[in-house]
Amino acid sequence: MMRRDAWIAATRPRLDTPSTTRDTFRTPGKSRAMTVSYDNSKIIFDGIKAAGIRSISALPETWLGPLLQRAEDDPDVHLLQVAKEEEAIGIAAGAYFAGMPHVLLMQNHGFLAAINGIVSLAQLYRVPLCMLIALRGHWGEPYPWHTRGGIVTEPVLRALEIPFEYARDPQQVAKQIREAWTFSHSSLSPVALLLTRDLMED
Amino acid sequence: MERDECLQMIYPELEDKLVVTIMGACAQELYNLGHRENFFYLQHAMGLASSIGLGLATHLPNERVVVLDGDGSVLMNLGTFATLARYHPKNLIHVIFDNGSLLSTGGFESHTSSGVTDLDAIARGAGIRHVAHAVTTLDFGEAFLAAVEREDLSVIVAKVAAVGPDHYGMDLELGENAFRFRRWIQERARTRGGTA
Numbered sequence: 001m002m003r004r005d006a007w008i009a010a011t012r013p014r015l016d017t018p019s020t021t022r023d024t025f026r027t028p029g030k031s032r033a034m035t036v037s038y039d040n041s042k043i044i045f046d047g048i049k050a051a052g053i054r055s056i057s058a059l060p061e062t063w064l065g066p067l068l069q070r071a072e073d074d075p076d077v078h079l080l081q082v083a084k085e086e087e088a089i090g091i092a093a094g095a096y097f098a099g100m101p102h103v104l105l106m107q108n109h110g111f112l113a114a115i116n117g118i119v120s121l122a123q124l125y126r127v128p129l130c131m132l133i134a135l136r137g138h139w140g141e142p143y144p145w146h147t148r149g150g151i152v153t154e155p156v157l158r159a160l161e162i163p164f165e166y167a168r169d170p171q172q173v174a175k176q177i178r179e180a181w182t183f184s185h186s187s188l189s190p191v192a193l194l195l196t197r198d199l200m201e202d
Numbered sequence: 203m204e205r206d207e208c209l210q211m212i213y214p215e216l217e218d219k220l221v222v223t224i225m226g227a228c229a230q231e232l233y234n235l236g237h238r239e240n241f242f243y244l245q246h247a248m249g250l251a252s253s254i255g256l257g258l259a260t261h262l263p264n265e266r267v268v269v270l271d272g273d274g275s276v277l278m279n280l281g282t283f284a285t286l287a288r289y290h291p292k293n294l295i296h297v298i299f300d301n302g303s304l305l306s307t308g309g310f311e312s313h314t315s316s317g318v319t320d321l322d323a324i325a326r327g328a329g330i331r332h333v334a335h336a337v338t339t340l341d342f343g344e345a346f347l348a349a350v351e352r353e354d355l356s357v358i359v360a361k362v363a364a365v366g367p368d369h370y371g372m373d374l375e376l377g378e379n380a381f382r383f384r385r386w387i388q389e390r391a392r393t394r395g396g397t398a
Binding site for chain 2: 055078080081082083084086087088089090091092093094095096097098099100102116117120121124125126127
């Protein structure tokens with residue numbers, strides 16, 4: 001039990017600890033330590049709420065961790081954590097039919113795992129999806145296992161005719177979320193906002 | 203027992219509930235009994251009927267949701283049992299017609315054929331408390347009514363013969379179904395002053 005607590009303390013630090021001590025990990029072969037940006041995670045979460053969205057489906061991953069922690073701690077927000085991202089496409093369709101503004105949070109590999117649902121539910125039936133996708137495996141990626149998914153994400157989005165934008169600037173991201181939601185509903189289409197390293201890491 | 207008999211038995215109960223059905227034989231047999239605006243036919247995206255049901259049930263606590271699933275479809279999304287169990291929508295009934303066959307795509311045996319894979323046990327193991335197993339239409343009818351009265355997340359696995367309708371076709375476009383289904387929900391929420 002002590003070991004488990006120590007592990008939790010090391011890997012799931014509380015939100016009120018200074019950002020420099022949180023989720024710190026070393027880039028292989030480099031000395032620079034990187035952290036998930038708690039400040040920008042808060043800006044994204046506040047942007048989701050400012051867009052009038054109170055329902056979120058997600059599969060946790062490192063970059064999305066602090067954001068999901070906020071969603072979990074907020075009594076006004078309904079967070080549904082899925083076992084696989086394709087489920088979230090069904091949940092989002094149910095939320096749309098119910099008239100409840102909803103956003104999907106996933107890693108790009110989860111997006112790749114959800115493609116049939118996106119094509120054969122959302123696109124086939126004209127169901128809007130507002131997807132915020134953590135773009136792992138791209139510029140600056142130190143981990144080899146993320147790279148193929150990162151490299152193919154944009155071409156796959158293009159092949160599927162899913163409109164997308166890159167979110168890099170914390171000052172723009174709230175507006176980008178609002179616009180993504182608006183466009184998904186006017187076009188009755190999936191729309192993707194790609195959360196980049198510039199935004200998600202300090 | 204045939205799925206069509208089960209559907210006939212519960213059809214009157216479906217009048218005021220949100221119904222999501224999987225593709226193929228199940229969708230066609232329900233449609234043949236008489237389409238209603240509160241029926242959504244998921245004609246593709248196998249596995250996601252119960253996920254749509256979860257999204258509906260979570261956001262519409264005053265509605266009852268019935269998902270009509272199949273063994274082939276649910277085997278494509280077994281994680282759904284765990285997600286349903288975790289969020290536990292009390293207003294959702296998840297019916298799985300288990301015919302041990304991928305009937306609509308040529309009748310290949312599914313993993314549940316001859317009792318190899320036990321969907322009841324999977325649902326229970328995922329954490330769903332109320333799991334019923336039906337082999338006769340009487341069992342099925344009783345299990346369904348018990349689920350309606352229970353007002354708690356319920357799974358019913360109905361063992362049915364691998365037979366389907368003699369024709370396929372609906373006078374209903376896919377997008378049209380989605381738009382009208384959504385509109386029915388919204389109208390009802392408005393007239394009830396509900397939460398949708």
